[in-house]
Amino acid sequence: MAVREETLRRYAELVADDPREFRVHGSVYTDPDLFDAELRAIFERTWVYVGHESEVPAPGDYKTVLVGTQPLIVTRHEDGRLYALYNRCRHRGAVVCRQERGHSNFFRCRYHNWVYANNGDLIGMAQSTGYPDDFDRSRYGLTPVPRFENYRGLLFVSLAPEGPSFAEHIAPVRRYIEYWLGRSPAEAVEVSLPPHRYEYPGNWKLQAENGTDGYHGNYVHLSWQRVLALAREATVEESQHYRQSGSARGLAGGHGLLERPGSLNPNSSWTARMMHRYPDYDAAMRRRFTDEELMQISARRNIFVFPNLFLFETHFRVIVPKAVDRTEVALYVYALKDVPEAINQGRFRGHERFFGPAGFGTPDDIEIFTEVQTGVRARGQEWLLLNRGQHRERVEDGEWVGHTTDEAPQRALYRQWRRLMADA
Numbered sequence: 201m202a203v204r205e206e207t208l209r210r211y212a213e214l215v216a217d218d219p220r221e222f223r224v225h226g227s228v229y230t231d232p233d234l235f236d237a238e239l240r241a242i243f244e245r246t247w248v249y250v251g252h253e254s255e256v257p258a259p260g261d262y263k264t265v266l267v268g269t270q271p272l273i274v275t276r277h278e279d280g281r282l283y284a285l286y287n288r289c290r291h292r293g294a295v296v297c298r299q300e301r302g303h304s305n306f307f308r309c310r311y312h313n314w315v316y317a318n319n320g321d322l323i324g325m326a327q328s329t330g331y332p333d334d335f336d337r338s339r340y341g342l343t344p345v346p347r348f349e350n351y352r353g354l355l356f357v358s359l360a361p362e363g364p365s366f367a368e369h370i371a372p373v374r375r376y377i378e379y380w381l382g383r384s385p386a387e388a389v390e391v392s393l394p395p396h397r398y399e400y401p402g403n404w405k406l407q408a409e410n411g412t413d414g415y416h417g418n419y420v421h422l423s424w425q426r427v428l429a430l431a432r433e434a435t436v437e438e439s440q441h442y443r444q445s446g447s448a449r450g451l452a453g454g455h456g457l458l459e460r461p462g463s464l465n466p467n468s469s470w471t472a473r474m475m476h477r478y479p480d481y482d483a484a485m486r487r488r489f490t491d492e493e494l495m496q497i498s499a500r501r502n503i504f505v506f507p508n509l510f511l512f513e514t515h516f517r518v519i520v521p522k523a524v525d526r527t528e529v530a531l532y533v534y535a536l537k538d539v540p541e542a543i544n545q546g547r548f549r550g551h552e553r554f555f556g557p558a559g560f561g562t563p564d565d566i567e568i569f570t571e572v573q574t575g576v577r578a579r580g581q582e583w584l585l586l587n588r589g590q591h592r593e594r595v596e597d598g599e600w601v602g603h604t605t606d607e608a609p610q611r612a613l614y615r616q617w618r619r620l621m622a623d624a
Contacts, residue, residue, distance in 0.1 A: 211237065211618075211621040212622040215615070215617065215618040219589070221585065221587045222586045222611050222614075223585060224584045225559075225584075228262070229402070229403040229525075229573060230403070230407065230573075230577060234621075235521070235524035238521070238621070239268040239269055239521065241621050242268075242617070243508070244270060244360070245360045246358065246369065246507060247356045247357070247358045248267050248268075248359075248504070248507065249509035249518060250264065250267065250272065250356065250360075252516065253282065254356060254390040255532075256275065258276065259276050259278045259279075259280065261275070261276050261301075261303050262274065262275035262276070262301065262302060262303070262307075264301070266520060267359060270286065270359060270587070271288070271295055272284055272287055272345065273285045273307070276318070276443055281317070282350060283318070283319050283320060284344065284355070285343065285345070286344075289309040290340040290342065290343070292312065294309050294311040296342065301394075306324075312326060313325070313326035316341060320342035321344070322340045325337070345357045346360060347360070347361070351366065352388075353388060355460025356369075356370075356446070365611075368518075370584050371453075372453045372455050372599075373451055377503065377609075379501070380501065382496075383497055383536055384539060385481070385484035385485050385487070385539070387488075388537040389534040389536055390534060390535045391532045391534050395518075395532045395533075396555075398528075399527065399529075400566045401569075402526075402573035403521075403524060404521035404527045405617075406572055407519050407565075408519060409459075410568075411512075411530075412458040413607070413609075413610070414458050415605040419563045421561055422569055427560060435460075443604065444605070446461050446500075447604055448606045449609065450601075450609045450610075450614055450615075451614075452616075453506055454617065455608025455612065456504045457503045458614060459499055459501045459604075462495045462499035463495070463500035464491060470500065471485075471497060471498035472494075478539075480540065481543065484538065500513055504609060506616055507519075508520070514533060514555065517529060517531055530554060555619070588605065589602035589606025589607060590607075592613070593608050602621045
C-alpha cells in the first residue's frame with residue numbers, strides 16, 4: 201500500500217498547479233509506466249467517445265474500437281438499439297470481430313465457432329453436445345460495457361460501473377456542443393466514412409493540448425498563411441489578426457475550447473455568410489433560432505471533450521493512445537443535416553485544403569509533435585511551462601477565460617489529469 205501511495209503522489213506532483221507558474225513535468229510524455237497508468241485511470245474509468253450513431257445506421261452495422269487497452273464492438277441490433285460490447289469470446293477469449301467496421305447479423309469466434317447475435321446474445325455453439333443439457337446460454341453472451349450513452353448522436357462509454365454520471369461529465373461543455381450542432385437547422389450531423397487516419401511518434405496529450413492552442417498558429421502554420429496570400433484570399437497580416445480574436449476557455453472536467461467570436465454580419469461570419477447566400481438555409485435557421493442564439497452558433501470553436509474527442513468545424517477528431525510515444529488520430533468528416541448540398545461540399549473542400557491527407561495544416565502539427573517528443577528527453581530542465589495568460593485569465597461561470605493565445609484549456613486538461621491520476 202505504501203508503494204502505491206508513493207506512486208500516486210509522484211504522479212500528482214508531475215503537475216505543479218502554482219497560481220504564479222503552472223508547470224508540467226516532461227515525464228508525462230515519456231514514462232511508459234505512467235502511460236499504462238493513464239490508460240487505467242483515465243481511458244478505462246472516465247467517459248470516452250467511441251463513435252457517432254450515423255456510423256452504424258442500420259441493423260447489423262457495427263464498428264470496433266479500442267478504449268484504453270480494451271477492444272469493443274459498437275453494434276446496432278435488429279431491435280434498432282445500439283449496444284457496446286466487449287470484443288471477447290466468452291469461451292476462450294478470442295476477439296469475435298476482426299474488422300474495423302461492416303455489416304453482419306452475428307459475430308462468430310473463429311477459434312471454436314461460438315456465435316453471438318449483434319446484441320451480444322450467445323446463439324450458437326459448435327458441437328454443443330459437449331455441454332450439459334442444462335447449460336444456460338443466456339449467461340454467456342458477450343459482456344456489455346458497464347455504461348453506454350447516446351448524446352445527440354455522440355456515443356460514449358464508461359468501462360467503470362461507478363463514478364460520475366455522463367450528465368455530470370458532459371455538463372461543463374454541453375452548451376458549446378449544442379451551439380456546434382446548431383449550424384444544422386435539424387441540430388444533427390452525419391459522418392462521411394471512411395475516416396482519415398494518421399499516426400505520429402509522440403504522446404497522446406500533445407494532440408489533446410494542440411487542438412485548443414491558439415498560440416502556435418502564426419508560427420507553425422505560417423506557410424499556410426502565405427499560400428492564402430498568394431491566392432489573394434487573405435494577407436498574412438489579415439490571417440494573423442484573425443487569430444488574435446476570440447478567447448481560450450478552460451472548463452471543469454478537463455474540457456476546453458478555442459473560440460472565435462460570432463456575428464450576424466456575412467462579411468465576418470461563415471454561418472451568416474451561408475445564410476445570406478442560401479435563402480432557404482436562412483429561413484430554416486431563423487425559424488429554429490433567435491438572433492441571440494445565432495450569434496452563439498456562428499462563433500467558430502475547436503471544442504475538446506476530455507479525454508479523446510475534438511469537435512471541429514468540419515470534422516470529429518478522435519485520439520487513440522497506442523504507446524507512450526505513439527498515437528493514432530482519426531478525422532471523421534461530417535455533413536450538416538438539412539442544409540443545401542453546396543454548403544457541405546464547400547465545407548468538405550475547405551477541410552481537404554487544411555486538414556486532409558494532402559492538406560497544409562496537419563503535417564505542420566505532426567512535425568511539431570515529433571519535435572516535442574524528441575526535445576522532452578533532454579535533461580537539465582525537465583519542466584514545461586503552461587502559464588501563458590495565467591496572470592490575466594478571469595473566471596466566468598466556472599470557466600477559466602483568457603486571450604485566444606493563452607493556455608487556459610491546457611491547464612484545465614492537466615488539472616483533470618492530475619485529479620484522475622492521483623486516484624489511479
